[in-house]
Amino acid sequence: MDHLQALDGYFKENRDAHIEQLKDFLKIPSISALSEHKKDMQLAAEWLLKSLQDAGIENLSIDKTDGHPVIYGDWLHAEGKPTILVYGHYDVQPVDPIELWESGPFDPEIRDNKLFARGASDDKGQVFMHVKAVEALIKETGSLPVNVKFLIEGEEEVGSPSLEKYIEENKEKLSADLIVISDTGMYGPGKPAVCYGLRxxxxxxxxxxxxxxxxxxxxxxxxxxxxxxxxxxxxxxxxxxxxxxxxxxxxxxxQALSDEERAAYDALGFDEEALKNELEVPELFGEKGYTHLEQTWVRxxxxxxxxxxxxxxxxxxxxxxxxxxxxxxxxxxxxxxxxxxxxxxxxxxxxxxxxxxxxxxxxFDKGKPYITPFEHPAIQAAGRSYEKVYNVPTAYIRGGGSIPIVAAFDEILDLPVVLMGFGLASENFHAPNEHFHLENFDQGLRVIGDYYYEIAHFTRDELKK
Amino acid sequence: MDHLQALDGYFKENRDAHIEQLKDFLKIPSISALSEHKKDMQLAAEWLLKSLQDAGIENLSIDKTDGHPVIYGDWLHAEGKPTILVYGHYDVQPVDPIELWESGPFDPEIRDNKLFARGASDDKGQVFMHVKAVEALIKETGSLPVNVKFLIEGEEEVGSPSLEKYIEENKEKLSADLIVISDTGMYGPGKPAVCYGLRxxxxxxxxxxxxxxxxxxxxxxxxxxxxxxxxxxxxxxxxxxxxxxxxxxxxxxxQALSDEERAAYDALGFDEEALKNELEVPELFGEKGYTHLEQTWVRxxxxxxxxxxxxxxxxxxxxxxxxxxxxxxxxxxxxxxxxxxxxxxxxxxxxxxxxxxxxxxxxFDKGKPYITPFEHPAIQAAGRSYEKVYNVPTAYIRGGGSIPIVAAFDEILDLPVVLMGFGLASENFHAPNEHFHLENFDQGLRVIGDYYYEIAHFTRDELKK
Missing domain, CATH: 3.30.70.360 (Alpha-Beta Plaits)
Incomplete structure (x- = not known):
């Protein structure tokens, strides 16, 4: 049986149960910024540990840090195969202004196939997808095509103050061939994206x-x-x-933009006029000779x-x-x-x-730019997995901002980083009425599952940066 | 008898009495900015009215305005002779921070031949000098060589909000051939100055x-x-x-600087190095091709x-x-x-x-620049009066700032304005321990008295702007 079909069957059969489980995860008000939620942080960590355990992940631990704990777990039985380090976070943003929420931030509610709750998209929902993808593969096939390590922290929303030290001290334990992070967005509705660079x-x-x-x-x-x-x-x-x-x-x-990258950006058909109107500026303005995407991504x-x-x-x-x-x-x-x-x-x-x-x-503080080359197999493989599921070309994008922890991974572990997000810009991260489009939950599970097979095609050497 | 000798005699004879009178004037806390001193404003106006009356000034009135009253008085018996309009103010600045005063702001005290009190220099002391100069001339000679009008307001320290209207409404009553204001400073200790322009x-x-x-x-x-x-x-x-x-x-x-003006400024020997050190800047900076005085006065x-x-x-x-x-x-x-x-x-x-x-x-609000030409007889005459008394060359200066009421006089009455000040920059106007150097009180009385004679030499036509 084709592995995508097998995954499909598992996800369909268990969909209601998965959504209920995710709701349980979302009910825990794990707000890292507020000390009165310290107990909830522990509860969320324990809930996730249990979930990973049920999925078949081993060597699980809740590791203390100077702040909120880090969850580690792995499955390392795909001998000789590449190892994927999955990073995410179980902490969420505060909920103020609470009066603007249509349903309680910690009372998950589905409206119009969108799951409303704090953390639905950023990042509990996306972390949960990785757990369920691994679970599906193990349950359906008895194993994983690659080795997997999970590193889920509880301080992302407060700037990851403990994680760099944790990575430094656990370099061996965290060694892998690539890092996958699902904490960013798609290019647009129905339009998946792999982000391979940050400023x-x-x-x-x-x-x-x-x-x-x-x-x-x-x-x-x-x-x-x-x-x-x-x-x-x-x-x-x-x-x-x-x-x-x-x-x-x-x-x-x-670094000059390659012809391939430029063509990939042009193919996105970015609507500068629409942005101009949205921002209410008389015209856009930036470095001459570059498009808006180039100005904000590669310049x-x-x-x-x-x-x-x-x-x-x-x-x-x-x-x-x-x-x-x-x-x-x-x-x-x-x-x-x-x-x-x-x-x-x-x-x-x-x-x-x-x-x-x-x-x-x-x-001021400094942060290095990060890039995994556009043509790197881990990047291109992610694009293929998206395309198989969404049936549209994947957008290969960069981010104009800086995610300090990505730079830290790059610096300390020196691995390719694949930013494989399923959120949408409209989903109100950090704002009232955060939600997650469940069609991307459903599709994303299949993308992640497929990606493990895609990566299994490469030797560890081929994945070197 | 030479008129300066006559004045000398009068001032010497009455010096103690004059100082005691001025102290009485200074004891009245006529702070225009603070409503709790409204009664003191009236007291100060009445005190001054009485003082002008004693000096021989006629047609005295305390004229109501929307704010604090204006005092008017005149002596108009020098038929065919020019008329001098003397402007000044009887209100003073607030006294905070009170704890920094060495003696009470309204307990006038002489230390080291300086009279310490709020208003000693700005402007009660200088107004009082005009009263006493007129008094001396009338007592000693029975008349004045020119006509004199007094216009003393009570709102200068709060921006003269009522005066422009008062001048407009009393244009006829205030008509004159020149305006004399003693509310500015000398160029330096022992160095008298006539200010003939403002920006x-x-x-x-x-x-x-x-x-x-x-x-x-x-x-x-x-x-x-x-x-x-x-x-x-x-x-x-x-x-x-x-x-x-x-x-x-x-x-x-x-307007280009005339050769005479430039020479006059150069003769002042302004010490740019000293200013640089005083301000603690690495160097002075301004429009190329001009000295610091030119940059701040005429550019x-x-x-x-x-x-x-x-x-x-x-x-x-x-x-x-x-x-x-x-x-x-x-x-x-x-x-x-x-x-x-x-x-x-x-x-x-x-x-x-x-x-x-x-x-x-x-x-923003606008204010016109003001100038009485450097070579105007009323300006040059003031310089001569200073020189006779101080025995040093008079500094012909301009002010870099703007005194709105001067611009209003210029605008409404269209008269030459002679700024004939006796203060020193070191005398703490608007600050704790305001004081007035009594040597300039003594000399200034003689300068003012002499100036009336100087002006009497001119026909009214010769004084036209």
């Missing part, structure tokens, strides 16, 4: 100091440098009118996130402020190095330093 | 609006215009690296007074703010017109409007 981050704060105190613009204006003017001069020097960053060497190590940015200095109340105050400042962050793409970019920013600021003021630069 | 003011707020809400810099950064970048681009376009304003036509009507400015938008808290927030804005004011010099300059600013902003955002411009 990195670095940034600086610029503080400009003028006179020892605020000055009267009548007495001193025109004869003393104004820190706001000085700041604006520096800030304006970062970019030209075409949106190109003018920091020397900024684009030096930027680095330098953005001003805040400027401050002087008077911002109502009306007028004729002051030359003593100080002014700005916050700047860059989204970085492969193979830009955050340390190197910060050095270039500093050199640029030094070069454009205006007279009459002192300028101080402070660095 | 005007206009300004705009620029508001930049991007998307309908704040955007995530990961998801949208690089593909949507950032209102902060757009704002910075506009703001940077206002000025070049040499400090020259680049708004088209900005300098069109700027117009465009200053950023505040910029706001995005995140200004601690650390990092990767946001593209939906909105950003800036406040800008210009100090204007003769013959710039505030209305015209605002139109030029608007045209400049329109021309430099960045794509992808909408820009709104809001105007």
């Amino acid at each position: 990195g981050l670095c940034g600086v704060q610029i503080d400009v100091k003028g006179a020892k105190g605020d000055l009267h613009s009548g007495l001193y204006g025109g004869g003393v440098q104004n820190p706001l003017h000085a700041l604006v001069e520096v800030l304006a020097s970062f970019r030209d009118k075409d949106g190109t960053i003018t920091v020397e060497g900024f684009y030096d190590n930027v 680095p940015t330098l953005e001003l996130n805040g400027i401050f200095g002087g008077f911002s109340g109502e009306g007028i105050k004729t002051v030359l402020p003593a100080e002014a400042g700005a916050k700047i962050t860059c989204r970085l793409v492969p193979n830009q190095d955050p340390e190197e970019i910060v050095e270039k920013l500093k050199a640029h600021i030094e070069k454009h330093k205006p007279v009459g003021v002192t300028v101080t630069v402070t660095e | 005007g003011l206009c300004g705009v707020q620029i508001d930049v609006k991007g998307a309908k809400g704040d955007l995530h810099s990961g998801l949208y950064g690089g593909g949507v215009q950032n209102p902060l970048h757009a704002l910075v681009e506009v703001l940077a376009s206002f000025r070049d690296k040499d400090g020259t304003i680049t708004v088209e036509g900005f300098y069109d009507n700027v 117009p400015t465009l200053e950023l007074n505040g910029i706001f938008g995005g995140f200004s808290g601690e650390g990092i927030k990767t946001v593209l703010p939906a909105e950003a804005g800036a406040k800008i004011t210009c100090r204007l010099v003769p013959n710039q017109d505030p209305e015209e300059i605002v139109e030029k600013l608007k045209a400049h902003i329109e021309k430099h409007k960045p794509v992808g955002v909408t820009v709104t411009v809001t105007e």
